[in-house]
Amino acid sequence: MLIKKPDDIKPSEITSESVYQERRRFLGMAAAGTALLASGGILLPQHGFSATPDLKSLGKLQKSPFSTGEELSTFEEITTYNNFYEFGIFKDDPVRKADLLKTDPWSVEIAGEAEVTGTFNLEDILKPHPLEERIYRLRCVEAWSMVVPWVGFPLGELIKRFKPTSKAKYVAFTTLYDPTQFPGQNYKTLKWPYVEGLRIDEAMHPLTILAVGLYGKEMPNQNGAPIRLVVPWKYGFKSIKSIVKITFSEQQPQTSWTISNASEYGFYSNVNPAVDHPRWSQKRERRIGEFLKRETLPFNGYADQVASLYSGMDLKKHY
């Protein structure tokens, strides 16, 4: 997501204490010469973190035919350069603070327009769903991308179990709210908890998955453990992390980035090189780990599978 330097954060968005704290940190890191290297609009952390200890292997996984054959981003790239504002606004905040998040036990509430609702242990959510490995691109609105071997299962399969009613036109998702585990929630960078939403046909599309791991192992906390969404044809912010609630609704749900800035972030947020972000072009992207930029593809390269979901819609208007 958009990287705001501390000086860019409007007073209305953030408390004076948080400005003070983040500015101190930014200046400290810069002074140490270790912090951030500006690179074509992308800030790359210069770090020495070894990403994420002791992740359980998820066993033998089915390989998905939906996978791309592109070269994978490395485990280190995927787990040390993250957007997870609950841990802070810098790309290395999530990996540095990840162990604050406790993911066991974990439960997910199913609510709204469905025949079956209630709160379920993560084990009960996962049990009936065989896990598979799906290699998907993640394209962020900041114009960087990665190729990630996600482990997960289709969201649509889960949705069917809860029997949404005919009123269920949308599916909304909510991230855990707990400022003791998520220090970023002590600052008003976003309205917490983080929320996202999909139209129900987008949620039922076989490319939309709930991911519980990557590289064959359980999900690192900084990538959204224990369960997150991955919608590969949309900008990365739709792929909400650490989900605690799924709600079926008749009305289009609110989403965190639209609440934050509706003129820059729309509900659909399909990857679209023809529609610029108001402050930068979306025509090209930098694959993390590569030097040269590449052309961004409509729907992040998944147009053959998903463009029909939007037939007749003006995607400049519904950005």
Ligand code: MTE
């Ligand atoms: N989910 C929550 N709860 N909070 C966040 O800040 N950032 C989003 C998305 N999901 C975010 C989130 C953004 S902007 C992106 S690009 C992806 O997570 C990044 O996922 P990754 O860190 O696994 O690459």
